[in-house]
Amino acid sequence: MSLHKIIAVVVTYQPDPSVLSRLLQSVVRQVAAVIIVDNGSTADLSMLEIVQGHPDHISLVLLRHNEGVAAAQNRGIAEAIDKGATHFLLLDHDSIPEPGMVEKLFSAWEALTRTGEKIAAVGPRYRFPLTRRYSYFVRFGVWRFQKIYCPGDSGNLFIPVDFLISSGCLIPADVIADVGWMDEGLFIDHVDTDWFLRARAKGYVSFGVCVAMMDHALGDSLIPFWFCKKKMLPIHHPLRLYYIFRNSFLLYRRPYSVRQWRRNDLVRLGLMFFLFSTSVPPRRQYFIMMARGIRDGIRGISGRYPF
Numbered sequence: 001m002s003l004h005k006i007i008a009v010v011v012t013y014q015p016d017p018s019v020l021s022r023l024l025q026s027v028v029r030q031v032a033a034v035i036i037v038d039n040g041s042t043a044d045l046s047m048l049e050i051v052q053g054h055p056d057h058i059s060l061v062l063l064r065h066n067e068g069v070a071a072a073q074n075r076g077i078a079e080a081i082d083k084g085a086t087h088f089l090l091l092d093h094d095s096i097p098e099p100g101m102v103e104k105l106f107s108a109w110e111a112l113t114r115t116g117e118k119i120a121a122v123g124p125r126y127r128f129p130l131t132r133r134y135s136y137f138v139r140f141g142v143w144r145f146q147k148i149y150c151p152g153d154s155g156n157l158f159i160p161v162d163f164l165i166s167s168g169c170l171i172p173a174d175v176i177a178d179v180g181w182m183d184e185g186l187f188i189d190h191v192d193t194d195w196f197l198r199a200r201a202k203g204y205v206s207f208g209v210c211v212a213m214m215d216h217a218l219g220d221s222l223i224p225f226w227f228c229k230k231k232m233l234p235i236h237h238p239l240r241l242y243y244i245f246r247n248s249f250l251l252y253r254r255p256y257s258v259r260q261w262r263r264n265d266l267v268r269l270g271l272m273f274f275l276f277s278t279s280v281p282p283r284r285q286y287f288i289m290m291a292r293g294i295r296d297g298i299r300g301i302s303g304r305y306p307f
Contacts, residue, residue, distance in 0.1 A: 249297025
């Protein structure tokens with residue numbers, strides 16, 4: 001990686017200090033620098049203490065208000081490019097890379113680039129801290145998203161994907177220059193989906209890297225439910241479902257939103273609407289926020305929810 005400079009961009013909002021400290025202890029050994037962009041947390045002093053306990057190549061950007069994930073990512077990406085980054089690693093404050101994750105992602109990017117592919121991003125698989133189960137990668141299916149699991153003896157297997165979660169993604173700086181920045185109007189949720197759909201429309205492809213791994217919390221908690229077989233449902237605050245539904249409907253209107261993704265996403269939203277409005281308390285509040293999200297998405301309303 002001597003000819004390249006990888007800088008990590010970590011977006012935080014009300015982080016757990018112990019988890020953030022573990023994240024930094026892991027990532028500082030793997031990248032040239034770390035930029036933390038805090039999205040208006042009220043725990044600024046404790047965060048300053050955490051950062052002061054680490055090397056000088058960690059910098060902290062404190063936003064006065066919660067400007068959303070996309071705005072914070074853009075601020076960090078801009079700082080990383082100013083510092084000479086050729087690649088940047090996006091991380092949420094609850095994602096803890098395993099040792100060697102970044103090197104494995106970069107090696108995968110190098111190998112895939114040599115094949116002549118236009119690579120938008122490479123990303124790791126992640127492990128859910130509560131269940132210790134590993135995630136899958138996602139491709140578009142006929143009606144539902146296809147889950148692609150890494151085999152037990154995956155080795156250096158690279159799995160072509162239609163999109164990745166942003167946390168853990170290694171993205172070349174020149175791809176951002178071509179595809180564009182994160183859409184700040186989405187605020188949170190589907191920011192990564194939108195970017196990968198735009199990249200796809202420009203002929204880029206992305207890959208999941210089986211040997212690259214991290215711990216990542218998905219949702220505030222998990223509850224079991226049955227749909228053909230037992231599954232675990234990530235539980236979010238009702239406001240998050242507003243953004244998920246609204247931003248889905250916003251993306252449906254965009255020219256680079258492919259029909260396969262829209263069909264798969266509508267099936268997913270239908271299942272979520274049924275489960276959260278009938279089986280997950282507070283059901284009434286979930287129903288209201290999902291309905292408002294659909295309404296505002298159809299109306300083309302973006303930005304932060306009007307508190």
